[in-house]
Amino acid sequence: MKQTIGLCIILLIAIALTLGIGVRDVTLMDMLQAFIAFDPTNPVHVVIHSVRTPRLVAALVAGAGLGMAGTVIQSLTRNPLADPGILGVNSGAAFAVVVGALLTGRSDSGWMSAMAFPGAALAAISVFMLGGGARGQAGPVRLALAGTALNALLLSLVSAIVLARNETLEIFRFWVTGSLAQADVRPLAGMSVTAAIGAALALLLAPRIEALSLGSALARGLGTKPARIQFGALLAVTLMTGSAVAVAGPIAFLGLLVPPLARRVAGHALRRELLASAVIGASILLYADTAGRLILAPSEIRVGIMTALIGAPMFIFIARRLRPGAST
Amino acid sequence: MTATALKTELLTLGYRDRIVIQDLTLELPDGKVTSILGPNGCGKSTLLKAMARLIQPLSGHVSLAGEEILKIETRALARRLAILPQASKAPEGITVADLVKRGRTPWRGLLAPWSEADAEACERALREVGLADLAERAVDELSGGQRQRAWIALVLAQDTPYLLLDEPTTWLDLTHQLEVLSLLRERNRAHGTTVVTVLHDLNLAARFSDHLVLLGRDGLVETGAPEKVLTEANLEKAFGLKALVIPDPVTGTPMVVPR
Numbered sequence: 057m058k059q060t061i062g063l064c065i066i067l068l069i070a071i072a073l074t075l076g077i078g079v080r081d082v083t084l085m086d087m088l089q090a091f092i093a094f095d096p097t098n099p100v101h102v103v104i105h106s107v108r109t110p111r112l113v114a115a116l117v118a119g120a121g122l123g124m125a126g127t128v129i130q131s132l133t134r135n136p137l138a139d140p141g142i143l144g145v146n147s148g149a150a151f152a153v154v155v156g157a158l159l160t161g162r163s164d165s166g167w168m169s170a171m172a173f174p175g176a177a178l179a180a181i182s183v184f185m186l187g188g189g190a191r192g193q194a195g196p197v198r199l200a201l202a203g204t205a206l207n208a209l210l211l212s213l214v215s216a217i218v219l220a221r222n223e224t225l226e227i228f229r230f231w232v233t234g235s236l237a238q239a240d241v242r243p244l245a246g247m248s249v250t251a252a253i254g255a256a257l258a259l260l261l262a263p264r265i266e267a268l269s270l271g272s273a274l275a276r277g278l279g280t281k282p283a284r285i286q287f288g289a290l291l292a293v294t295l296m297t298g299s300a301v302a303v304a305g306p307i308a309f310l311g312l313l314v315p316p317l318a319r320r321v322a323g324h325a326l327r328r329e330l331l332a333s334a335v336i337g338a339s340i341l342l343y344a345d346t347a348g349r350l351i352l353a354p355s356e357i358r359v360g361i362m363t364a365l366i367g368a369p370m371f372i373f374i375a376r377r378l379r380p381g382a383s384t
Numbered sequence: 385m386t387a388t389a390l391k392t393e394l395l396t397l398g399y400r401d402r403i404v405i406q407d408l409t410l411e412l413p414d415g416k417v418t419s420i421l422g423p424n425g426c427g428k429s430t431l432l433k434a435m436a437r438l439i440q441p442l443s444g445h446v447s448l449a450g451e452e453i454l455k456i457e458t459r460a461l462a463r464r465l466a467i468l469p470q471a472s473k474a475p476e477g478i479t480v481a482d483l484v485k486r487g488r489t490p491w492r493g494l495l496a497p498w499s500e501a502d503a504e505a506c507e508r509a510l511r512e513v514g515l516a517d518l519a520e521r522a523v524d525e526l527s528g529g530q531r532q533r534a535w536i537a538l539v540l541a542q543d544t545p546y547l548l549l550d551e552p553t554t555w556l557d558l559t560h561q562l563e564v565l566s567l568l569r570e571r572n573r574a575h576g577t578t579v580v581t582v583l584h585d586l587n588l589a590a591r592f593s594d595h596l597v598l599l600g601r602d603g604l605v606e607t608g609a610p611e612k613v614l615t616e617a618n619l620e621k622a623f624g625l626k627a628l629v630i631p632d633p634v635t636g637t638p639m640v641v642p643r
Contacts, residue, residue: 059401133477134473134476136476161634228628255589261494263486263489264489265488266486266489270472270473270474270475270486271473273433273438273467273469274467274468274469274472276437276438276458277438277462277465277466277467277468277469277539278462278486278487278489278542279435279458279459279460279463279489279490280458280462280489319477323478323482324475324477324479324482324483325482
C-alpha cells in the first residue's frame with residue numbers, strides 16, 4: 057500500500073514537471089485552469105494544450121507500454137534479460153520508416169510515425185510465424201532465434217538504404233533516437249487506444265501467463281492452452297511496443313529496466329507487477345525527458361538518449377544486486 | 385473390486401516413430417494410491433502424461449471415471465485432475481505463497497478476483513505440506529525437500545479428486561522421500577483423493593501404495609496389490625533383476641533385496 061502511494065506520487069510529480077517546465081514555466085494553478093477552464097487567448101493555456109499535453113500523453117503511452125511489455129515478455133520467457141525488442145518491433149518500425157521515406161520522399165514526423173506501427177506489427181507477426189507460432193510450436197527459444205535473425209536482416213537492410221540514399225539518412229538519424237518533442241504531430245489518439253487495448257489484454261491474461269511461466273506441461277495441467285496464451289501475450293506486447301515506437305520512436309532499455317524494478321515492488325503477482333510496470337515505465341520516461349530538456353536548455357537532449365544514459369547505470373546496479381548464482 | 389478411476393484401453397503411445405507403449409489395457413482403482421514402476425525407458429512417465437492428457441495417444445483411449453478423457457473440456461479436466469510433471473522450475477525469486485496460488489488457475493475466471501475459496505485452498509495446501517510458516521520465503525531459498533513440498537502444495541491447491549505426480553521423490557534424500565510419500569497418502573486417506581505416482585524405489589512404493597503397476601520393456605508385467613506384483617518372477621521379467629523378496633521388517637509389505 058505504502059509503495060503504491062509512493063509510486064503514484066512519483067508519477068504525479070513527473071507529470072507536473074512535464075507540464076510545468078519549459079521555455080515558459082507554468083504554475084500548478086495555471087495547469088489546473090488550462091484543463092478546467094481553458095482560455096484559448098491565454099498563451100500559457102495554449103502551450104499546455106497543444107504542446108505539453110501531447111508530449112505527456114506520448115510519454116505515458118510509450119513509458120507505460122514499454123514497461124508492461126517488458127514484464128509480459130520476461131514472464132513469458134522466464135528470462136530476466138528478455139526485451140520486448142525480441143519480437144523485432146523496433147527494427148520493423150525502422151525499416152518501415154526508411155522505406156516509407158525512400159518511396160514517398162516525405163520526411164515529416166507525423167508520416168514517419170504512421171509508418172512505424174504497421175512496420176512494427178508486420179515484424180512481430182513475421183517473428184511469430186518464423187518461430188513456428190502458427191503451428192503452436194513457438195517456444196521462447198525459437199522466438200528469440202527468429203527475432204534475432206529478423207532484427208539482423210532488417211537492420212542491415214536499413215543500413216543499406218540509408219547508405220545509398222542520403223536524404224533517408226537525414227530522416228533516419230533523427231528518428232532512430234526516440235524523442236517526445238514532436239508528439240503533437242504524431243498519431244497520438246489512435247496509438248493511445250491501441251496501447252490501451254494491449255494493456256487491457258495483458259492484464260486480462262495475467263493469471264494465465266503466470267501459469268504458463270511454470271512450463272507448458274504444468275500450464276496444461278492447470279487447464280490452460282499454452283499456444284493461445286502465448287499468442288495473446290505476444291499480441292499484447294506487439295500492440296504496446298508498436299504504439300510506443302510510433303509515438304516516441306525507438307527507446308532502448310526501458311523494457312529491460314522496468315520489470316526487475318516492478319518485481320521488487322509487486323513481487324510475483326503478475327497483475328500487480330503489470331500495474332507497477334506501467335507507473336514505473338511512465339515515470340522513468342517523464343523524468344528522463346524533463347532532465348533532457350533542462351540539461352542543455354534551451355536546446356534539448358532526445359529522450360531516447362537520456363533513458364539510455366540513466367538506464368544503463370541503473371540496470372548495472374540492479375544486475376549487481378541479484379543474488380550470485382541466480383540463474384538467467 | 386472398487387470403482388475405476390483411470391482406465392486405458394489398447395493404448396499406444398510414442399514419439400514420432402518410436403513406440404514406447406503398445407496396446408496397454410489397464411485399470412487404476414478409485415480412491416487409492418497407485419504407483420507405476422518399471423525400468424528406465426519403459427514408458428512410465430509417458431503413460432502418466434497420457435493419463436493427464438499432456439500427450440495424445442497414437443491409438444487407443446484413456447478414460448477418467450468412465451468418461452473419455454479427450455472429450456472433457458480443458459478447464460473442467462483441470463478441476464478434476466492435477467498433474468505435477470517432473471523437475472518443474474519456479475520463476476526466479478517467487479515466494480512459496482505466490483507459487484501455490486498459481487494452482488488455483490483452473491478455478492479462476494479471467495475477470496474474477498481472488499476469492500475466499502481460493503485463499504482457503506492455498507492455506508490448506510500449505511498446512512498439509514507443512515510449509516505454512518515458510519509461505520513468504522522465496523522458493524529458491526528452500527531445501528530440496530521443502531521445494532518439492534511447495535510444488536506438491538501447488539497441485540493440492542488445485543483441489544482435484546485425482547492427483548498425478550511424476551517421480552515426486554527424485555533428488556530427495558530418504559527422509560524427505562518418506563515425508564513426501566506420507567503426505568500424499570495422508571491426502572488420500574483424509575479426502576479420498578486418487579493418487580497416481582511414478583516411482584523408482586520399489587520398497588517405498590510397496591510401503592505407500594495400495595496398488596502397483598509394473599511395466600517392463602515389453603509392456604505390462606503385472607498389476608494389483610504390492611504382494612501380487614513384487615514377486616521374484618515379475619522382477620526378473622521387468623528389470624532382468626535377480627532378487628529376493630522378503631516381508632519388510634517394519635511394515636510387512638514386500639521388500640526387494642537384489643541378489
